[in-house]
Amino acid sequence: AGLVVSFGEMLIDFVPTVSGVSLAEAPGFLKAPGGAPANVAIAVARLGGRCAFLGKLGDDEFGRMLAAILRDNGVDDSGVTFDAGARTALAFVTLRADGEREFMFYRNPSADMLLTEAELNLDLIRKAKVFHYGSISLITEPCRSAHLKAMEVAKEAGALLSYDPNLRLPLWPSAAEAREQILSIWDAADIIKVSDVELEFLTDTDSVEDEVAMRLWRPSLKLLLVTLGEKGCKYYTKDFHGSVESFAVKQVDTTGAGDAFVGALLGKFVEDQSALQDEKKLRELLRFSNACGAITTTKKGAIPSLPNVSEAMRLMERP
Numbered sequence: 001a002g003l004v005v006s007f008g009e010m011l012i013d014f015v016p017t018v019s020g021v022s023l024a025e026a027p028g029f030l031k032a033p034g035g036a037p038a039n040v041a042i043a044v045a046r047l048g049g050r051c052a053f054l055g056k057l058g059d060d061e062f063g064r065m066l067a068a069i070l071r072d073n074g075v076d077d078s079g080v081t082f083d084a085g086a087r088t089a090l091a092f093v094t095l096r097a098d099g100e101r102e103f104m105f106y107r108n109p110s111a112d113m114l115l116t117e118a119e120l121n122l123d124l125i126r127k128a129k130v131f132h133y134g135s136i137s138l139i140t141e142p143c144r145s146a147h148l149k150a151m152e153v154a155k156e157a158g159a160l161l162s163y164d165p166n167l168r169l170p171l172w173p174s175a176a177e178a179r180e181q182i183l184s185i186w187d188a189a190d191i192i193k194v195s196d197v198e199l200e201f202l203t204d205t206d207s208v209e210d211e212v213a214m215r216l217w218r219p220s221l222k223l224l225l226v227t228l229g230e231k232g233c234k235y236y237t238k239d240f241h242g243s244v245e246s247f248a249v250k251q252v253d254t255t256g257a258g259d260a261f262v263g264a265l266l267g268k269f270v271e272d273q274s275a276l277q278d279e280k281k282l283r284e285l286l287r288f289s290n291a292c293g294a295i296t297t298t299k300k301g302a303i304p305s306l307p308n309v310s311e312a313m314r315l316m317e318r319p
Ligand code: ATP
Pocket: 194, 195, 196, 226, 227, 228, 229, 230, 231, 232, 233, 246, 247, 248, 249, 251, 254, 255, 256, 257, 258, 259, 261, 289, 290, 291, 292, 293, 294, 295, 297
């Protein structure tokens, strides 16, 4: 089977033990391992695919704990390096009663930001059939150069490049900088997935209509996806476009839904990319990806709720 390599940050989200409070009001916090690229790697593995995660952790209890989580979930961690001087990144996150997400990041700098070009496991990258990344690793040097180099090596080796920007505005110096940098690597990708919120941000509009989405289209792209939460997703290729509905579930916590959606898709593309030219096949595949995203919203945390194939099948076959 082909290998998916997912590049970027892995960190610990600290989430309040009770819901609907501000960070200041929270009586206590639970550790929730995360970082979108790491979630994607685990999503691929849980669905039976081969996956490696490439990134840097602190040489501390939390870093070793995260590497063990990768291994326990069947993800190859041979591309993980440890920084002796910097800590594993932490983020305190809460969904307040008013529905707003509140973040507080501990990255000053954290180990993930300190990954260098020289530390990249190039052999692993060259083995990738699909290479996936986000934009958080673009924010500061030296990780930014490592990210760009990794993309270049993967592309040269013939991998399919998959990009989910995963906007975290508070991490960028300004909104303008975020938009500019996120778009600066747009043309290298084969597949890009954005959420409805990211589409609006990147196009500076308040619409997710097709004309707006098409502003993010490039001739270099094979597939552009826009996820719409409970409404499913939209897809655009050079020959066809449309939308696929999701499944009705009882939503508890949406964290990781987008990562499960991407992981499901990449796990299939690593075996067979014919869906990129075949709308019927693509729609089937997106139905599966939607099911995986939907299941991930039904439990707290990202990693504990990522589905296996039989859970996804059960939701898809439900009358
Ligand atoms: P994340 O919370 O991980 O950042 P995202 O914003 O990238 O997620 P979403 O659009 O929330 O991505 O969700 C990804 C996919 O998961 C959707 O396209 C949809 O298929 C599925 N999904 C998410 N929320 C729901 C829901 N409440 N009901 C059904 N399906 C859902």
